[in-house]
Amino acid sequence: MADWLPQIRRIAVAAGDAILTIYNQPEAVAVQQKADDSPLTAADLAAHQLIMRELTSLTPDIPVLSEEAADIPWTVRQHWHCYWLVDPLDGTKEFIKRNGEFTVNIALIVAGEPVLGVIHAPVLAKTYSAVLGLGAFVADAKGERQIHAVEPVPGETVRLVGSKSHYQPEVESYLAQFPQHELVAVGSSLKFCMVADGTAHIYPRFGPTMLWDTGAGHAIAVAAGASVQYLGIDGPAYQRENLLNGNFIVKAN
Numbered sequence: 001m002a003d004w005l006p007q008i009r010r011i012a013v014a015a016g017d018a019i020l021t022i023y024n025q026p027e028a029v030a031v032q033q034k035a036d037d038s039p040l041t042a043a044d045l046a047a048h049q050l051i052m053r054e055l056t057s058l059t060p061d062i063p064v065l066s067e068e069a070a071d072i073p074w075t076v077r078q079h080w081h082c083y084w085l086v087d088p089l090d091g092t093k094e095f096i097k098r099n100g101e102f103t104v105n106i107a108l109i110v111a112g113e114p115v116l117g118v119i120h121a122p123v124l125a126k127t128y129s130a131v132l133g134l135g136a137f138v139a140d141a142k143g144e145r146q147i148h149a150v151e152p153v154p155g156e157t158v159r160l161v162g163s164k165s166h167y168q169p170e171v172e173s174y175l176a177q178f179p180q181h182e183l184v185a186v187g188s189s190l191k192f193c194m195v196a197d198g199t200a201h202i203y204p205r206f207g208p209t210m211l212w213d214t215g216a217g218h219a220i221a222v223a224a225g226a227s228v229q230y231l232g233i234d235g236p237a238y239q240r241e242n243l244l245n246g247n248f249i250v251k252a253n
C-alpha cells in the first residue's frame, strides 16, 4: 500500500494542475447547480476525469467512488472490500470565491476504514499524505516533513477550526466548554490537515458532509495522532449505504 503513495500524490498534483488551468481563467468558469443544489464547475469534472483515468490504470481491480460518479447502488458497493474514495475538488464554493481554500482528495478504504489519504491544495502548493501506521507528511516548497497533531496546553487558548461556507450554530454551544478559545474559518478538507499538523487542536463538524469530503482527511488526521469520532454512526464509517456523514469531531489526542 505504501508503494502506491507516490503515485497517488502524483495523481492528486496532476488533478490540481488541471484545476489551476481553469482557476487561472476566471472569466471562463461557468457554474452549474447539481440536483442537490451544490455547485459544479468544469474544474470538478476535469479533475474527476483525470483521477478516474489514472486510478483505473494504476489499480484496475480496485473500484472508485468519486463525488462526480457516485451513483453506484449499495447492492454493488456492499461487496467492495476496498475502494478508492475521491473528492476531485473539495471546496467548490471556495474555488468559485477564489480564496484558494480548495483541495483534491483521494483515500483508500479497506474494510470500512481509511488507510491511505492524500490531500493536495493546488493554490497553497501543499500536499498532505498519510498511510496508517507510517505517519502523516506534508510536502511544499520547503520540502517534505512529518507532521503531528498537537494537544492544547491546559490554561492556554484552544484553537478550533470550522467551515467557512457552511456555518452551523451548534458550533457555538460546543465552543462554550473552552473558556479560552479561538475559531478560524477555513474551506474544505484543509481543516483535517490543520489538526494533523498542529495548526489547530480541534475541528468540530456539526452539519452535513459526504464520505468523500472526509476519507483522506480522516486517514491523515489519524496517522498524525489525532482521533476522528463520528457521532451516531454504527458499523465501519466508510462501508455503509448512506453516503452522508453524521456530525464528527477531529481532535489531537
Ligand SMILES: Nc1ncnc2c1ncn2[C@@H]1O[C@H](COP(=O)(O)O)[C@@H](OP(=O)(O)O)[C@H]1O
Binding pocket: 038, 067, 087, 089, 090, 091, 092, 093, 162, 163, 164, 165, 166, 186, 187, 188, 189, 208, 209, 210, 213
Ligand atoms: N447540505 C449539505 N449536504 C451534504 N454535504 C454538504 C452540505 N453542505 C456542505 N456539504 C459538504 O461540505 C463540503 C465543503 O466543506 P466545508 O464547508 O468544510 O468547506 C462540500 O464539498 P464540495 O465542495 O466538494 O461539494 C459538501 O460535500
Ligand SMILES: [Mg+2]
Binding pocket: 067, 087, 089, 090, 091, 212, 213
Ligand atoms: Mg467535497
